[in-house]
Amino acid sequence: MDINPILLLAALMVASTPILLAAIGELVVERAGVLNLGVEGMMIVGAVCGYIAGHSSGDPYLGFLGAVFAGAAVSLVFAVLTQFLMTNQVATGLGLTLFGLGLSALIGMRAEGTPDLTVAKLALPILSDIPVLGAILFRHDLVVYLSILLVAGVWAFLTYTRAGLILRAVGENHEAAHALGYNVRLVRVLAILFGGGCAGLAGAYISLVRVPQWIDGITAGAGWIALAIVVFASWKPWRLIAGAYLFGGVTVLQLNLQAEGLKIPVEYLSMAPYLATIIVLVMIRAGRAPASLGKPFHPSS
């Protein structure tokens, strides 16, 4: 066996991070009762803007920051259309994906090539010296840590804070939340912006760390996986980690098994990530969607 389990597990975390980031953003959006199918579009705009910002400034962190803003800016289009002009969320979200793919190709036309940027790995002191675990968990770049902190933060926010409670109320029953005097549209717009920012960051992680370069269509469907994982994780933050790491893990594992020359037809290995994710997440009891998910809301009604 040439597979090194430590390297494999470390690679798993890198491969899963973009999906996890996009998924945690979408989770907040959906918990607020909005279905934004434009994750892929926001991701890829984040990818190209992050690439350009990082490349022109020479600082990858400025790249990430630019991507967050770019993703949020694109999501603002969705927010205005669905929250104020009352367009259909599904259609608008799909449109946002197509728009994002086209826009990124346009922006990225002059941005071919390879950045000379490297995002430094940040070995956490003491923790990274733990045998085995240290190499797997604690020698990554900042964004990997950030993605996990975000999940924890979102969980704490939704579970323990008043603002989180309001957001969930808006997602469960926007009429009631409105009647209680909460500004449903404001909450939703903020959630959509958060989702856009996360998707943008996820895209930039692909174009600045994982690949790292800009090529048209670089996200290659990761946004759709993120969407699926939100559903399969029953809208619960911690399960997202399980879903994303499982998907990323099996993706990396199947490549390793292929290289190993395992006697399993390659087709099965290639579909393994999707199958495994679906099976496991269905098994851990499918949850209930936020009751107002995808329904339009207007304060006058």
Added chain:
Amino acid sequence: MKRRTLLATGAGAALAAAMGMPASAQDKTKVGFIYVGPINDGGWTQHHHHSAMEMVEHFGDAVEFVYQESVPEGPDAERAITQMALGGADIIFTTSFGFMDPTVNVAANFPNVKFEHATGYKQADNVSVYSARFYEGRAIQGTLAGRMTTTNKVGYIASVPIPEVIRGINAAYIHAKKVNPDIEFKIIWIFEWLNPAKEADAAKALIEQGCDVVLQHTDSTAPHQAAREAGGVYTFGQAADMAEFAPMPRISSIIDNWAPYYIDRVQAVMDGTWSSVSTWDGISTGMVGIGEVSDVVPAEWKAEAEAMRDAIAAGTYHPFTGPINKQDGSPWLAEGETASDGDLASMFFYVEGVEGEIPS
């Protein structure tokens, strides 16, 4: 409903044939290109596009150039090609294997439009096929890979299981084995021509498993980036020189040079001498170029690689020269026998020593 659609399509085709063609043929020759990837992919599509641009420069105002990029293989390709034909194109180049059936289907509706399909094998009266003998370049890469590896493990990122890709694997393996009997190939299929994230993951997986040479039959430069980050890993440019990664990790490359062919074929349309042909050229005509072997390769091995290139160009050496057995040990080519083009075009087996199965 169905009949009406059929009628409409037929009428459109007839209309285009009756009116569109002569009008545009009088002044400019309209040349169309259908690409599978974006024109800035850094590899396959980019080189088709560059070659097309060279053709346009050559003819100047005599041609009108249209193209559509990122056309998915499958049913949608038929729509894109039809649209281009309806738009009055005189000749249309479709530049990916998966456009084969769509091209042939559309061509049947537009008998006056010339079609050129890259890397396929289905010809028709108005459909030519053209491809390059990339396996000649693979033989040189295999030789270099066998020489340069210290772990004796060579990674291969394979794209879509078609004969062209399998020929490449076999040619590389045979020649790596020749100079390094302990060589082992690790092959990963990603089932796509271009998916940078997957290519990068595949390259990383191969490198982590000890491969210090990574060959690719995919279109992006992502594997080079992964190799550069890992350090001490050698790669080869695919379709384009990918010189921005030289001298390390990229130590040589296969460069597709379609420009002379494109100029030739468009000229034939202008002269009215176009006929359906099957072209399969290699290093000798320059359709397959070998990128400069970089200086990290010791001079002796560099000379060996260049000698092989010259021998193939001169026709004195064929990369598939027996004795070669198939993977199951059954004989394929006898001592001194060379593979026929027919055998090569339909190759769907690994040669002896390659491990694993070809996905079907």
